[in-house]
Amino acid sequence: MLALFYLFAAISVISALVVVSARNPINSVIALIVCFLSIAGHYILLNAQFLAMVHVIVYTGAIMVLFLFVIMLLNLNKATEPMKSLATRIAAVTAGGLFFITLAAAIRNGIQVQAANEFDAGVGLVRSVGHVLFTEFLLPFEVSSVLFLSAIIGVVMLAKKEKHQAEAPVEPLTEAERARRTA
């Protein structure tokens, strides 16, 4: 079991590093899908079967396909992205590393956890999660549908081409202007 954990952990960390470092956005998306699948493996190891299924369906099935779709629609599948300056990149890696060291130092003595409840093999199955979701968390569940409605309306508003835009398309930036803004 420990070996499986280390396997999934290695897969998720390596693919997360690939997400950050790949030049081509398509490779980043594929690596993120691998990372999410390995996280679903962690959920199954933790006996959270409902979450594992929802995670695979929502993340790899919907969100990552949406990412791929946008990359396809906007023709971003080229490694044309200019890199940040070397100083910024070194600062980014240092910041991430220091952040990790700080967090890890906070738990260097280990975490003593007194399990709050008797062990129950049913926790994480659809039955227990669904029971809590539809009794204790019924109101947030209903409110989240309002959140989705507002997200849908907002997306349609944002992505719709406005009339004056359709008549007079915005001129693409000239090279000089882009260089000026990037500087």
Next chain:
Amino acid sequence: MEQGIITAIRTVPLDHYVLLSFLLFSIGVAGVVFRRNTIIILMCVELMLNSVNLLLTAFSAYHSDPRAQVFVFFIMLVAAAEVTVGLSILVMMKRNVDSVDVNQLNRLKG
């Protein structure tokens, strides 16, 4: 069967899960600072959300409390809504400035 699940969950120390999610979160933070492509910045934000989900699930399994898993479920809902809005902003950005480089959006810079 039940004994098998208990040993399966508790053989992996909780610290390992905590360290793993810290590591994934730090990689996400570094990625947000490191990259200029807005799509990849959004993906790093997703990565950070997922590391938090993993942490919540690990504690939920160790405490045998399904409430934390409901929280993970809500985080997934919010993440889905966030991604749709973020990607539509990205489409707008591509349409208006013909680029997905975050350094182009510096009009708020003093």
